[in-house]
Amino acid sequence: MRQATEPTSLAQTQSWLQQALFNPAGDENALRQDAEEKVTPSATLSARQRLAVYQHSYWGRLLACMGELFPGVCHALGAAVFEGFATEYLTHFPSHSYSLDHLGTRFVTYLQHFRPDAQLPPDQREGWPDFLEDLAALELAVSQIYDGPGIEDQPPPTEAQQVAMLQGALPFKPAPCLRLMRFRYPVHVYLKAVKRGKHPAAPQPESTHIAVTRCAFQVRFFEHHPWEHGFLEALVSGSDLSQALAQNSLAPVLHAQNPAQGWLTQALRRAYFFGGDMA
Amino acid sequence: MPPQPRLGLPNLGFGVGLRGRFYDTLLRDTPPIDFFEIISENYMDSRGRPRHVLNAVAERYPIVMHGVSLSIGSTDPLNRDYLRRLKTLAREIDAVWISDHLCWTGVAGHNSHDLLPLPLTEESLRHVIARIGQVQDELERPLVLENPSSYMGFAEDSFTEWDFLSILAEEADCGLLLDVNNVFVSAYNHGFDPCTYLARLPTERIVQFHLAGHSNMGTHIIDTHNGPVIDEVWALYQRIRARTGGVATLLEWDADIPHLSVVHAEVQYAQTLENAPLKPFTMPRAAAKKATADVATFGPLTTQPEFAFHETSH
Numbered sequence: 242m243r244q245a246t247e248p249t250s251l252a253q254t255q256s257w258l259q260q261a262l263f264n265p266a267g268d269e270n271a272l273r274q275d276a277e278e279k280v281t282p283s284a285t286l287s288a289r290q291r292l293a294v295y296q297h298s299y300w301g302r303l304l305a306c307m308g309e310l311f312p313g314v315c316h317a318l319g320a321a322v323f324e325g326f327a328t329e330y331l332t333h334f335p336s337h338s339y340s341l342d343h344l345g346t347r348f349v350t351y352l353q354h355f356r357p358d359a360q361l362p363p364d365q366r367e368g369w370p371d372f373l374e375d376l377a378a379l380e381l382a383v384s385q386i387y388d389g390p391g392i393e394d395q396p397p398p399t400e401a402q403q404v405a406m407l408q409g410a411l412p413f414k415p416a417p418c419l420r421l422m423r424f425r426y427p428v429h430v431y432l433k434a435v436k437r438g439k440h441p442a443a444p445q446p447e448s449t450h451i452a453v454t455r456c457a458f459q460v461r462f463f464e465h466h467p468w469e470h471g472f473l474e475a476l477v478s479g480s481d482l483s484q485a486l487a488q489n490s491l492a493p494v495l496h497a498q499n500p501a502q503g504w505l506t507q508a509l510r511r512a513y514f515f516g517g518d519m520a
Numbered sequence: 521m522p523p524q525p526r527l528g529l530p531n532l533g534f535g536v537g538l539r540g541r542f543y544d545t546l547l548r549d550t551p552p553i554d555f556f557e558i559i560s561e562n563y564m565d566s567r568g569r570p571r572h573v574l575n576a577v578a579e580r581y582p583i584v585m586h587g588v589s590l591s592i593g594s595t596d597p598l599n600r601d602y603l604r605r606l607k608t609l610a611r612e613i614d615a616v617w618i619s620d621h622l623c624w625t626g627v628a629g630h631n632s633h634d635l636l637p638l639p640l641t642e643e644s645l646r647h648v649i650a651r652i653g654q655v656q657d658e659l660e661r662p663l664v665l666e667n668p669s670s671y672m673g674f675a676e677d678s679f680t681e682w683d684f685l686s687i688l689a690e691e692a693d694c695g696l697l698l699d700v701n702n703v704f705v706s707a708y709n710h711g712f713d714p715c716t717y718l719a720r721l722p723t724e725r726i727v728q729f730h731l732a733g734h735s736n737m738g739t740h741i742i743d744t745h746n747g748p749v750i751d752e753v754w755a756l757y758q759r760i761r762a763r764t765g766g767v768a769t770l771l772e773w774d775a776d777i778p779h780l781s782v783v784h785a786e787v788q789y790a791q792t793l794e795n796a797p798l799k800p801f802t803m804p805r806a807a808a809k810k811a812t813a814d815v816a817t818f819g820p821l822t823t824q825p826e827f828a829f830h831e832t833s834h
Contacts, residue, residue, distance in 0.1 A: 251643050252595040254674065255627045255636075262632055281673045284711055285739035285806045291672035294740065298671075299634050306633075336631045339589035339602050340561045344633075388568035458569035 254279065258295070263335060265296040303331055303344065310345040310384055313376045313432040317443060329355070342388060349377045368425075368446055375424040379432060382420045382453050383460050390417040391455045391512070398516025403505055406514075409481035413514050418455040421474050423448070429462040456512045463511055473513065525765060526727045527662050527695045529617055532582050532768035534787045541777040543573045550580055553784055557770050560587040560618070564605045578613040584728065584768070585615045586697075589631060592655065592665065593624035593638040593648050603658045610659070617727060619664035619697045622648070622685065639674040640684045652692035664695035664727045669705040669734075669743035681706065682720040689725045696721065698767075699730035700757045701749065705741045708806055715801070718760045726764050731757060731790065732772040738807040746775035748786055755801035758793050 257279065261272060273289045280288035307327040308315045315323040330351040336344055353359070356370040398406065405411035427449045434441040450470035452463045465473065468489050475485035508514055533554030536542075545551070556577055563574050577583070587606065591599075610618055623635040638644045655663050667685055679687075689696050698721065707714040731754075733747035749757075749771070761767065771787035793799075 251593075251639065251641070251647060252627070254639055254676075255595055255624060258636060259627055259630060259632065262634070262636075263630075279675055281675055281677070283672075283709060283740070283806065288672070291740075294671040294742070295634065295636065298742070299632050302633060336626075336633060337629050338631060339599065340565065341633055342562075342565070386568075388566050388570060390567040393572070455568070458572055 258292075261292060262296055262299040263332070265293075265300065300328070300331075303336070304328065306341050306344050307331070307348075311348065311377055311380045313380055313428070313435045314373055316435045316440070317373060317376060317431075326352075342384065345377075345381055345384070349374060349381055352377055369443065371446070372426045372428070372443060375426050376428040376431065379422065379424070379428045379453070382422065383432075386418045386420065386453055386455050386460050387458075391458070392416045392418065392515040393455075393458060395515045397509060398514075402516045403502070403509075406516075407482055407502065407505060409483060412479070412481070413476045414516070415477040416454060416512050416515050419477070419513050420453045421450075421470060421477060422453060423450055423470070425449075429453075429464070433462070452511065452513060454512045456510075461511070473508075476514075523693075523724055525724050526767060527725065529662075529695065529727050530582075530768075531766045532584070532616065532728075534791050535584070535768065535770040536780070536783050536787055537586075537770065537772045537774070538574065538577060538583075539774070539777055540570070542780045542783075543569065545780045546577055547573060551780060551784060553581065553787075555582040555584060555616070555768065555770075557584045557586050557772075560585045560606055560609065560620075561589050563613075564602075564609050574613060582616050583613050584770075585610055585613075585618045586666075587618070587620040588633070588635065589625055590620035590655065591623070591625040591631075592620060592651050592663075593622065593636075593644065594627055595624075595647070596627050596629065598651060598654055598658075600658070603655065607659050610661075617664050617695070618659060618661065619666055619695075619728065621666045621668045622688070623668045635668045637668070637670040637672060637674070640677040640679040640681060641674075642678065645679070645684060645688060649688055649692045652688070652694050656692075656694065662693070662695050664697045665689070666697035666699050666730065667702050667706075669699070669702040669709075669741075671709055671740060671742070673710055680712070680717075680720075682717045686720060686722050689722055694725075695727035696725045697728045697730060698726050698760065699732070700760065701730065701732040701734055701753050702743060704750075704753050704756060705734055705743045707803060708736075708741045711806070714756055714803060715759070718756060718763075721760075723760070723763045726760075726767050729757065729761065729767055729769040730772055731769065731787070732774075740806060744775055745772045747773075749789075751799060752801060752804065754789075754793060755799035757790065758796070758798050759801070761794075762798075 257275060276288040276292045280291055282288045283291060304324055304327050308323065318326060330348055334347045334351060352370065352374045358366045358370065402411055406413055425446055425448065427444050427447050429449070429451050431441050431444055448467070450465045450467055452465065452473065454461055454463070472485050472489045475488045480488065535555035535557055536553050538556040538558045558574060563571055585606070589602065606618060609615070621635050622638065624638060625634060625636060626632045638648070652663055667681065685696065703714045703717050707717065731749045732743065732745040733749055735742045735744040735746065769787065769790050771783060773783050777783070
């Protein structure tokens with residue numbers, strides 16, 4: 242055993258180091274003094290510089306992960322501004338999860354609560370925070386759908402099951418990977434362009450209805466007419482086909498132009514619904 | 521009674537870390553790699569493509585699990601839900617062993633997602649030994665712990681890292697995952713002799729080796745896993761491997777990841793060293809001149825050690 246200074250409790254040391262990581266811009270004099278007391282210098286780095294390696298590693302890793310989770314928001318804001326948003330988000334909502342995949346779970350909540358015009362009535366608010374919120378919500382859905390439950394290992398409904406679904410004898414079972422999302426901006430178009438390496442301009446506002454789902458482990462977007470979206474929302478919330486048609490005044494257009502069997506085939510191909518029982 | 525070599529666990533040969541970059545290749549081909557290691561947390565809750573690929577890989581290759589969030593040194597209570605998920609995944613993919621790091625990742629319910637250093641004190645030693653016992657009881661198998669790379673030491677340290685690890689492994693009756701690159705990185709950062717470190721370890725408890733590249737910043741080294749293994753690390757590997765009589769060896773490559781064939785070729789080089797003459801080893805010294813830079817100039821780092829992260833696609 243080597244000679245050492247008077248030990249502090251392990252819990253105290255861990256609490257101190259974690260605070261130093263989470264608040265690197267705190268009282269620099271106190272941080273330097275604490276570091277010199279608790280951390281040994283090396284031949285080349287002071288105690289404070291060695292602590293800084295961990296501080297920068299912590300923030301560097303988490304900001305890089307946020308950039309991977311929200312490439313669209315990062316593109317829209319520019320890397321430097323995005324880093325500022327992500328830093329503030331992580332300061333308010335540090336990770337409690339064992340997985341980095343959960344790091345961005347509350348980012349949309351953060352954007353909603355901390356937008357500069359949050360106190361104003363909705364009709365007096367600016368548009369760009371709406372765009373960022375919608376884009377972040379879509380990106381969060383994409384990452385959750387990518388690694389969440391899907392229906393790849395489920396057999397498609399048989400022809401008899403499909404007939405029963407159309408007759409209301411069998412319920413429409415929404416795929417667990419299906420999200421029906423309403424946006425104020427066409428953020429799916431923007432995100433697709435970013436992921437293809439393009440540099441799209443921020444879009445104009447446009448009410449947008451899309452389904453986000455997963456086919457063969459690939460996350461996909463499908464844009465809907467508002468009435469089709471409402472019709473799907475009714476089915477997903479448990480209505481049968483006739484109820485869903487009745488609840489959506491324009492849905493008969495769907496029925497007339499695209500016979501129900503054909504529509505169901507398309508919905509199944511898009512992995513909106515499935516036939517079996519999820520384990 | 522001394523433990524069996526590798527605690528009775530098999531020498532799996534020469535393996536590679538399973539990363540998203542390799543998924544397409546592994547769904548298409550079956551390259552002659554001896555085993556794969558996964559980052560446990562990337563698959564524990566996955567019900568998407570990562571888990572689909574893992575299931576396919578596990579049908580053809582032995583899998584070992586390597587975690588980054590066990591936080592064995594934390595003063596927070598152990599996360600029992602996490603342990604149950606870890607155990608379930610191990611059972612489902614028939615994992616040969618489960619490893620994590622001698623570190624802590626957070627307190628008060630937080631996770632820094634960093635492998636934070638423990639003060640090497642008697643209190644830490646007793647704390648970690650007791651928790652390893654609880655983890656091994658929950659997992660119903662020995663835990664394998666890796667020496668982390670570290671960038672700072674504590675004034676209150678009363679053990680060397682090699683003594684701390686040796687006592688811990690013996691008293692907790694656990695295995696060791698010896699990351700040879702981490703020994704080199706920490707030796708550079710703290711100024712100790714890596715050969716002394718290796719000479720003092722209980723070799724019969726070493727279950728696995730890790731090899732990786734790193735980033736030398738001059739004044740210190742960061743364990744970035746972003747390139748080939750350097751000659752000095754190969755030389756250390758040769759020396760410790762000869763003393764173990766053969767232990768599963770895995771190459772980690774987590775940033776700027778090349779094609780699987782390149783990573784595979786790098787770990788195959790380890791195999792060619794088996795009967796080769798020992799490479800000369802000289803420990804380089806950190807840049808002699810003390811860094812004068814302010815702490816703000818240290819980052820943020822663009823390279824991220826250790827943690828793999830899922831890629832999404834649509």
